[in-house]
Amino acid sequence: xxxxxxxxxxxxxxxxxxILRMVHAVNSGHPGGSLGCTEFLVxxxxxxxxxxxxxxxxxxxxxxxxxxxxxISPVFYSVLARSGYFPVSELATFRxxxxxxxxxxxxxxxxxxxxxxxxxxxxxLSVAIGAAQAKKLNGDNHIIYTLHGDGELQxxxxxxxxxxxxxxxxxxxxxTVDLNGKQIDGTTDEVxxxxxxxxxxxAFDWDVLEIKEGNNLEAIIAGMTEAKSRTGKGxxxxxLLHTEMGNGVDFMMFSHAWHGKAPNDAQLENALGQNYTEGxxxx
Numbered sequence: 001x002x003x004x005x006x007x008x009x010x011x012x013x014x015x016x017x018x019i020l021r022m023v024h025a026v027n028s029g030h031p032g033g034s035l036g037c038t039e040f041l042v043x044x045x046x047x048x049x050x051x052x053x054x055x056x057x058x059x060x061x062x063x064x065x066x067x068x069x070x071x072i073s074p075v076f077y078s079v080l081a082r083s084g085y086f087p088v089s090e091l092a093t094f095r096x097x098x099x100x101x102x103x104x105x106x107x108x109x110x111x112x113x114x115x116x117x118x119x120x121x122x123x124x125l126s127v128a129i130g131a132a133q134a135k136k137l138n139g140d141n142h143i144i145y146t147l148h149g150d151g152e153l154q155x156x157x158x159x160x161x162x163x164x165x166x167x168x169x170x171x172x173x174x175x176t177v178d179l180n181g182k183q184i185d186g187t188t189d190e191v192x193x194x195x196x197x198x199x200x201x202x203a204f205d206w207d208v209l210e211i212k213e214g215n216n217l218e219a220i221i222a223g224m225t226e227a228k229s230r231t232g233k234g235x236x237x238x239x240l241l242h243t244e245m246g247n248g249v250d251f252m253m254f255s256h257a258w259h260g261k262a263p264n265d266a267q268l269e270n271a272l273g274q275n276y277t278e279g280x281x282x283x
């Protein structure tokens with residue numbers, strides 16, 4: 001049985017706490033985008049995706065997810081652990097030498113839930129398209145989900161993949177763009193203005209929808225359910241997810257400054273104080 005909204009909200013708070021503790025413990029990592037995508041990944045793994053018990057790299061008979069903007073690994077690791085892929089206690093090994101939870105996800109150590117190494121931006125969509133086509137060839141009707149940063153779309157390989165997906169009618173694919181308008185050096189408009197991302201995807205013949213409240217679980221579930229209903233109709237689907245970088249921590253929001261910066265002791269205490277729920281289970 002799927003968790004209800006209150007349970008999803010509680011889990012979202014728990015994941016935020018995990019993110020903050022992980023990056024603080026090693027004084028490195030990327031809390032901003034991780035916090036901004038917490039609701040999305042909680043909703044995806046706990047409500048939206050059709051997942052099997054256990055994990056194997058073939059992924060036959062289930063929906064698959066590919067994280068392209070791999071620097072937001074803290075939220076990815078937390079959601080995977082809290083969804084049963086590996087022990088929650090392993091979160092304490094984040095970014096330590098010779099552990100499975102590196103700063104960007106890797107595959108060589110066999111961490112359950114991680115299907116591609118995503119340290120280099122711009123490559124995830126190409127891999128996801130290959131997986132989507134494999135599902136079609138195998139007669140597997142499940143969906144491929146991806147997540148990308150808006151700044152990541154400045155990488156040219158994305159647009160080759162976007163062109164390919166529509167030309168080949170890869171319609172079992174839902175690509176979500178974290179549209180927070182910020183990247184490591186400033187706003188996306190300041191660094192390299194991309195104009196209307198919606199217009200660009202539509203020009204490449206994708207079916208595009210937007211989730212305006214990208215940090216609201218109910219809005220995410222409704223929007224992604226609508227996106228799923230549009231698959232299988234000849235076009236790949238793009239979801240523009242409007243989020244706030246650093247969501248849930250007041251001093252991290254509305255700025256790009258926390259893209260890749262860890263909180264100090266006092267800031268951690270402040271942030272954890274803003275994210276508390278009964279029954280929390282810190283690692």
